[in-house]
Amino acid sequence: xxxxxxxxxxxxxxxxxxxxxxxxxxxxxxxxxxxxxxxxxxxxxxxxxxxxxxxxxxxxxxxxxxxxxxxxxxxxxxxxxxxxxxxxxxxxxxxxxxxxxxxxxxxxxxx
Amino acid sequence: xxxxxxxxxxxxxxxxxxxxxxxxxxxxxxxxxxxxxxxxxxxxxxxxxxxxxxxxxxxxxxxxxxxxxxxxxxxxxxxxxxxxxxxxxxxxxxxxxxxxxxxxxxxxxxxxxxxxx
Numbered sequence: 001x002x003x004x005x006x007x008x009x010x011x012x013x014x015x016x017x018x019x020x021x022x023x024x025x026x027x028x029x030x031x032x033x034x035x036x037x038x039x040x041x042x043x044x045x046x047x048x049x050x051x052x053x054x055x056x057x058x059x060x061x062x063x064x065x066x067x068x069x070x071x072x073x074x075x076x077x078x079x080x081x082x083x084x085x086x087x088x089x090x091x092x093x094x095x096x097x098x099x100x101x102x103x104x105x106x107x108x109x110x111x
Numbered sequence: 112x113x114x115x116x117x118x119x120x121x122x123x124x125x126x127x128x129x130x131x132x133x134x135x136x137x138x139x140x141x142x143x144x145x146x147x148x149x150x151x152x153x154x155x156x157x158x159x160x161x162x163x164x165x166x167x168x169x170x171x172x173x174x175x176x177x178x179x180x181x182x183x184x185x186x187x188x189x190x191x192x193x194x195x196x197x198x199x200x201x202x203x204x205x206x207x208x209x210x211x212x213x214x215x216x217x218x219x220x221x222x223x224x225x226x227x228x
Binding site: 042044045046049090100101103104 | 152153154155167201217219221
């Protein structure tokens with residue numbers, strides 16, 4: 001069965017600092033991996049996705065993630081945090097139909 | 112192009128009542144998915160409808176049900192409401208699986224917040 005583990009339910013970084021949100025997954029088949037962002041009182045917005053091909057995936061708003069099969073990880077990074085990045089981030093894995101979400105990491109940006 | 116829309120935005124019910132939530136997919140999308148986002152439980156898959164049929168169901172009791180209409184919009188019904196049903200219910204839509212490449216990109220609506228008192 002597929003599962004997703006996000007390390008840290010809350011992460012705080014200073015404005016301008018590196019953002020690193022960790023995600024590990026388990027899947028019996030080659031996974032499709034996603035990062036979604038949810039701003040307060042809004043639905044989910046797709047940040048980036050990995051399906052096949054290049055393991056370093058670039059998304060919107062300067063975010064990127066690297067698929068590391070040997071580590072079963074798909075960590076999300078951004079070189080320099082901005083106040084507008086404050087939101088909840090969900091890592092997810094899909095076997096084409098159902099999407100399994102992690103429990104989410106709330107990112108706090110400190111001025 | 113309009114995104115996924117959901118109504119109502121907020122819904123307040125009491126225990127034992129029934130709730131009906133509505134979702135309109137993106138034009139051209141035939142698959143609709145429902146998710147529950149309850150406090151402390153994260154996002155959990157509820158139901159998947161495609162071409163008017165229920166295709167898959169998450170680990171939820173039968174009092175959670177729904178349907179998809181010929182225009183591909185969908186309703187989620189929750190009967191005999193319990194306090195723990197209080198959550199944000201998200202709807203997502205996607206193209207029909209057979210017309211997609213190799214993955215299932217879902218586009219999410221803003222959600223309906225259901226509060227059960």
